[in-house]
Amino acid sequence: MVLAVYFGTRKPPDGGTPPTVRTAEGAKPEVLARGKYLFEHGSACIYCHSEHDTALWGWPVKPETAGAGQCFDSKTFGLPATVCAPNLTNTPEGLGRWTDEQIITAIREGLDWKGRPLDPMMPYEEFRNMSDEDVRAVVAYLRTLPPSSKTYPVPTADHLPPAPIVPRLTGPVAAVHRDDPGYGEYMAHIALCGHCHHSQEEHPRPFGGGGEFDGPAGREIAANLTSHPTGVTGRLTKEQFVGMFESWGTIEPTPSPTGPQKAIMPRLVFGGLTADDVRAIYDYIHAQPPVDSTPAVAAPGQKGDQPMGDK
């Protein structure tokens, strides 16, 4: 199989020469701040590409591993094979030998430096919408992460799609700023809300929830976020919704007496979203077609009997 030649290393071919490390030098402070915000909150990069303390509420990131990667083992996470979200730090073992353009292609188009399609657990399908301005800010921030020399295997070929699951970009992606009308939709994409909050049926209903995720705390079902009375934006006012996110941002993670906590929903990560961003996301989701999640509760014993995701 042709793809086989691509597997085995994440390092660019000039592995023997000194790294041509790009730096964030010259990046303006506001660019780095935007990159940090997207990395830690707005696009949840830190959630997958770092280790967590799963014994604590919300699975806080172990700070010394931020951006240094982690693996999702197949048994715990119900995956066809163990998948690792690799080291993004600016070292030869991380992205130190990748050019900015190669990193941007990986983030938005799902191809690594040598053209290998990435495992779609890397949500490039959503990040494809990320503006040139934002993706550059993220890359500038990646160059400032605490260095790590961790290495990770590439996934085995047999469960990967032969090509990225979305077409290549054909031109620049324009910036979408806070006051632009499309900002809520933009954030709902790049913050992955729609990515997790839909069903896994053939025609998934956007934001209708029902998708199932396995994790250290067992199976979790994504909540219905739509404006239907059975959905979160149907039950909560905008300010209640904002208050819920703010509460996640201020909770001190404490040990759980009952074993691993549910935390597929990245509460600690999204607790750091600005109130304005949460409002924009609420407005966008609230305006989407309502989805009734009652049928899923009506059939006892069937999967999907926890559509609200309430605690």
Ligand code: HEC
């Ligand atoms: C839901 C989990 C998840 C999130 C969120 C996520 N990633 Fe990833 N990422 C992955 C996985 C898994 C891979 C490995 C895919 C593979 O090797 O086939 C990956 C691969 C990558 C790669 C390619 C690195 C290499 O060595 O091959 C880059 C670059 C990257 N991610 C950057 C980012 C950035 C930047 C963000 C936030 C904007 C982000 N990722 C968010 C899971 C995630």
Ligand code: HEC
């Ligand atoms: C990695 C997958 C994932 C992502 C990304 C994600 N969610 Fe969730 N979310 C879940 C799951 C699973 C649940 C249900 C389990 C739970 O409540 O812990 C949930 C629950 C929720 C709840 C219900 C909380 C409650 O206590 O009633 C809200 C509200 C929510 N998500 C909003 C969002 C918004 C808004 C975004 C985007 C900013 C988002 N989610 C992104 C997986 C995700």
